[in-house]
Amino acid sequence: MRSDKSFARSLTHVAVVNLLIIVSCWAQKPQKTQSAVPPLPVDIPGTADRYSVLIMGNLAGQQAIWTAPDGSLHIFYQYNDRGRGPKTTSTLKLDAKGVPVAESVNGNDLPEIASSRKLHARIRYRSLEERLRRGREETD
Numbered sequence: 001m002r003s004d005k006s007f008a009r010s011l012t013h014v015a016v017v018n019l020l021i022i023v024s025c026w027a028q029k030p031q032k033t034q035s036a037v038p039p040l041p042v043d044i045p046g047t048a049d050r051y052s053v054l055i056m057g058n059l060a061g062q063q064a065i066w067t068a069p070d071g072s073l074h075i076f077y078q079y080n081d082r083g084r085g086p087k088t089t090s091t092l093k094l095d096a097k098g099v100p101v102a103e104s105v106n107g108n109d110l111p112e113i114a115s116s117r118k119l120h121a122r123i124r125y126r127s128l129e130e131r132l133r134r135g136r137e138e139t140d
Helices: 002-027 128-139
Strands: 049-055 058-067 073-079 087-094 100-110 113-120
Touching: none
Parallel strands: none
Antiparallel strands: 049 058, 058 073, 073 087, 087 100, 100 113
């Protein structure tokens, strides 16, 4: 009889310990915190490639990249760290080979500070074949 009572007592102890472990694991489950990053603007097309910046599992930033009908490449980026961070839209104009020839960046460096930058590049690219041909001509 005593062995049956001790067996039942052992089972009760095991059940109580298991229950305590389950409750403590559930209590330590991290609560979902609301992201400080605002939603993406509505003018970003649904076909844009979208990326997320996560810090310790929390959303801290976003990026969206898409090509407009005129062939220009658009890049939207926002990052929010305790209410601070950039929110910019870059537009790259590409030549026929897909090489950037102009860039404009508009947005905010910080929430209160508007920023606008433009860069135009006039760069000539020569193919390897042209450079080799010139090299042969100079050595002849």
